[in-house]
Amino acid sequence: xxxxxxxxxxxxxxxxxxxxxQYEEAGEFPVEQxxxxxxxxxxxxGNPLFWDEDVAAELTGGPIAPPTMLxxxxxPHHWAPGRTEERLPLRVHFDLKERLGxxxxxxxxxxxxxxxxxxxxxxxxxxxxxxxxxxLKRTKLGTGRFWVIDVEYANQxxxxxxxxxxxxxxxxxxxxEAEAVAGAGTAGAPGPASGAxxxxxxxxxxx
Amino acid sequence: xxxxxxxxxxxxxxxxxxxxxxQAAVTATTVVLGALATRDWRPMHHDKDFAVxxxxxxxxxxxxxxxxxxxxxxxxxWTGPHGRLGRVTFRMLDSVFPGDTMxxxxxxxxxxxxxxxxxxxxxxLTLSVGGDVKSTCTARVAVPVDDGDNPWRRRLEQWKP
Numbered sequence: 047x048x049x050x051x052x053x054x055x056x057x058x059x060x061x062x063x064x065x066x067x068q069y070e071e072a073g074e075f076p077v078e079q080x081x082x083x084x085x086x087x088x089x090x091x092g093n094p095l096f097w098d099e100d101v102a103a104e105l106t107g108g109p110i111a112p113p114t115m116l117x118x119x120x121x122p123h124h125w126a127p128g129r130t131e132e133r134l135p136l137r138v139h140f141d142l143k144e145r146l147g148x149x150x151x152x153x154x155x156x157x158x159x160x161x162x163x164x165x166x167x168x169x170x171x172x173x174x175x176x177x178x179x180x181x182l183k184r185t186k187l188g189t190g191r192f193w194v195i196d197v198e199y200a201n202q203x204x205x206x207x208x209x210x211x212x213x214x215x216x217x218x219x220x221x222x223e224a225e226a227v228a229g230a231g232t233a234g235a236p237g238p239a240s241g242a243x244x245x246x247x248x249x250x251x252x253x
Numbered sequence: 254x255x256x257x258x259x260x261x262x263x264x265x266x267x268x269x270x271x272x273x274x275x276q277a278a279v280t281a282t283t284v285v286l287g288a289l290a291t292r293d294w295r296p297m298h299h300d301k302d303f304a305v306x307x308x309x310x311x312x313x314x315x316x317x318x319x320x321x322x323x324x325x326x327x328x329x330x331w332t333g334p335h336g337r338l339g340r341v342t343f344r345m346l347d348s349v350f351p352g353d354t355m356x357x358x359x360x361x362x363x364x365x366x367x368x369x370x371x372x373x374x375x376x377x378l379t380l381s382v383g384g385d386v387k388s389t390c391t392a393r394v395a396v397p398v399d400d401g402d403n404p405w406r407r408r409l410e411q412w413k414p
Contacts, residue, residue: 101257113325160340
């Protein structure tokens with residue numbers, strides 16, 4: 047049987063994880079004012095919320111970080127003492143590829159929803175929640191399944207600060223249906239920071 | 254301390270309004286500053302040899318969170334500091350390289366007031382180079398409904414992004 051047509055058991059097992067929080071973890075470091083300034087400087091963002099303490103005090107009850115920096119606070123340092131394994135982002139995505147035997151994957155969509163403001167000094171926590179896994183679909187890339195994964199972020203008071211929602215498409219290239227299982231694909235393994243065009247061979251997909 | 258007046262309130266805006274364009278020259282520095290500020294250490298965002306030889310691109314290129322930060326800046330340049338982003342959705346179509354002049358454009362797609370009284374503007378945004386759209390973004394941003402309102406004061410069930 048071709049892995050792209052994974053048996054009903056595997057699909058049912060995977061779908062049993064819908065709604066179940068996985069991979070809960072804390073950030074490696076607190077939210078930093080210095081990164082806020084570095085980000086604003088990089089894109090020449092002069093919003094006084096990030097530069098003028100009085101405006102921040104008046105409008106947001108003190109300094110906050112730009113909302114779109116949500117995922118920044120979870121990217122690990124390039125190196126850390128004693129670390130032996132690379133920390134992979136979006137583990138649920140890679141789990142699905144492996145369990146469903148789909149060697150290729152692309153991210154088709156990325157939505158961020160912002161709740162409580164993130165503030166310097168916050169220590170955020172994250173968890174990943176699978177929201178859905180589609181039936182088999184045939185697209186121009188190949189045959190596979192779409193899935194939606196939410197990454198939830200909360201602060202040290204357990205207040206929701208934001209959700210990143212990713213739509214992934216895991217697939218087997220048209221013509222590769224008979225190819226051996228899993229692990230084969232290296233292309234199309236975008237992490238949340240990929241910055242990449244929406245094709246499997248596009249720049250930025252493979253680290 | 255003088256109270257900060259809203260730059261823009263909901264009544265100033267109509268569906269179909271266009272935001273002023275923003276032009277920015279992209280250099281290697283733009284790409285690297287953004288990659289490091291977003292803690293994206295992967296080599297195709299700072300090492301041209303790697304980008305060319307391993308990724309097959311013509312140069313290093315802007316990473317997604319950096320583009321998100323450009324879109325955020327573009328929206329809040331227009332709304333002023335009272336503007337509070339509720340939701341953004343990105344779609345990357347092609348890469349942006351040093352030497353490109355990127356142009357951000359936007360138009361108002363929707364205006365609404367939700368059942369908590371919060372004023373919302375829907376925006377369709379694009380980032381293009383030489384007329385080719387490289388990324389699209391839809392955003393939902395809250396702005397004050399009047400001079401006394403401030404969306405940042407909303408919490409919990411009063412905030413429905």
